[in-house]
Amino acid sequence: xxxxxxxxxxxxxxxxxxxxxxxxxxxxxxxxxxxxxxxxxxxxxxxxxxxxxxxxxxxxxxxxxxxxxxxxxxxxxxxxxxxxxxxxxxxxxxxxxxxxxxxxxxxxxxxxxxxxxxxxxxxxxxxxxxxxxxxxxxxxxxxxxxxxxxxxxxxxxxxxxxxxxxxxxxxxxxxxxxxxxxxxxxxxxxxxxxxxxxxxxxxxxxxxxxxxxxxxxxxxxxxxxxxxxxxxxxxxxxxxxxxxxxxxxxxxxxxxxxxxxxxxxxxxxxxxxxxxxxxx
Numbered sequence: 115x116x117x118x119x120x121x122x123x124x125x126x127x128x129x130x131x132x133x134x135x136x137x138x139x140x141x142x143x144x145x146x147x148x149x150x151x152x153x154x155x156x157x158x159x160x161x162x163x164x165x166x167x168x169x170x171x172x173x174x175x176x177x178x179x180x181x182x183x184x185x186x187x188x189x190x191x192x193x194x195x196x197x198x199x200x201x202x203x204x205x206x207x208x209x210x211x212x213x214x215x216x217x218x219x220x221x222x223x224x225x226x227x228x229x230x231x232x233x234x235x236x237x238x239x240x241x242x243x244x245x246x247x248x249x250x251x252x253x254x255x256x257x258x259x260x261x262x263x264x265x266x267x268x269x270x271x272x273x274x275x276x277x278x279x280x281x282x283x284x285x286x287x288x289x290x291x292x293x294x295x296x297x298x299x300x301x302x303x304x305x306x307x308x309x310x311x312x313x314x315x316x317x318x319x320x321x322x323x324x325x326x327x328x329x330x331x332x333x334x335x336x337x338x339x340x341x342x343x344x345x346x347x348x349x350x351x352x353x354x355x356x357x358x359x360x361x362x363x364x365x366x367x368x369x370x371x372x373x374x375x376x377x378x379x380x381x382x383x384x385x386x387x388x389x390x391x392x393x394x
Contacts, residue, residue: 117366119358119391121332121384122147122186124373126154133174137181143380148178149225149329149371151189163208171218178220185221186329186369187267187297188212193229194251195244195275202251205229209255216264223328224259225267225297228252228276235273244275249288259293267328269297272305272342279303279319286326296323299331299373301352306340309351316356320364327365330357332387333373346379347372348386358387359394 125148128139136155140148152174153160159173160166178185190212192205212224228248231238238244252268259266268285270276276285282296300316308315320327334350335342347354361368375383 116362119361119388120146120367120369121387122149122184122369122371123375123380124149124151124189124371126151126189127373127375128155128377130155130157133177137177137183139377140183141181143384145183147184147186147369147371149187149189149373150174150178150185150219150221151191154189154191163211166211166215168215168218171215175218175220185219186371187223187225188216188219188221190224190226192226194226194255195229195231195239195247197231206251206254210258213255213258213262213264213266216262221264223265223267223295225269225329227269227271228274230274239273239275239277241275245281245284248275249285252285252289252294256289256291256294260291265293265295265328267295267297269299269302269331271299271302277303279315279322282319283322286323294326295328296326297329297331298323298327299333300357301331301333301335301342301344304335304342304352306337306342309335309337309342312351313353313356316353320356320360325365327368330361330368330370331373332357332370334375344374346375347383349379349383354387354390355394358391362391362394 122145190209192208196202231244255266270282334345334347334352336345336350
């Protein structure tokens with residue numbers, strides 16, 4: 115008997131709702147887990163990262179647990195390669211706070227992308243120097259994670275110093291700790307130059323990262339006016355079959371998290387994924 119598909123969503127993709135309304139929506143779509151960035155979903159509860167306390171974490175963690183929903187990823191969106199050392203220090207401090215409180219939230223993994231050395235698109239992100247800055251930051255984050263017995267989840271993204279599966283593999287090699295895992299988002303690996311070879315890109319990511327993938331982001335894209343544009347899951351070009359095959363047979367029970375699918379498309383998108391999962 116094959117494992118069921120475990121679907122979740124980024125909580126802030128629902129926008130900002132009262133906590134009881136958010137948990138009701140999660141249950142309505144049969145989501146078993148979430149990626150939770152508390153400052154995005156409940157900014158009034160976190161006017162500043164310094165406002166976070168064990169009480170904040172327990173308040174939200176208990177509410178989700180009582181609704182039968184797990185926090186698969188505690189989201190902490192920070193720029194760990196900011197070219198301003200003071201800003202970079204603030205980012206790492208914010209991440210450390212999330213690592214310290216992860217257990218109070220009921221989470222074991224704190225996730226982020228690597229960010230950008232500049233504002234918006236910049237080729238400076240594609241340099242060896244930018245990658246090595248990411249390595250230095252991740253080393254500090256992982257050392258802190260090991261102290262608290264939690265895990266750092268790093269996500270590759272186009273226009274970031276970590277933008278390919280090869281670089282993600284290299285990061286894992288340079289920071290040799292099981293407290294470092296990968297959040298895989300294959301839509302984030304697509305460019306206007308490689309999307310026609312997406313099956314090879316996805317296959318390479320699954321092979322290179324293999325059992326170091328902690329969570330899979332399920333996001334879709336298309337090409338408009340020569341640019342990658344994110345669209346609701348099932349309405350774009352991403353081939354989800356190999357991802358779902360990996361989830362079903364290689365890593366049974368691994369958690370998948372929908373991303374950037376607005377609520378009005380959720381039923382159609384989740385039906386699409388569940389049907390495809392049954393077929394692969």
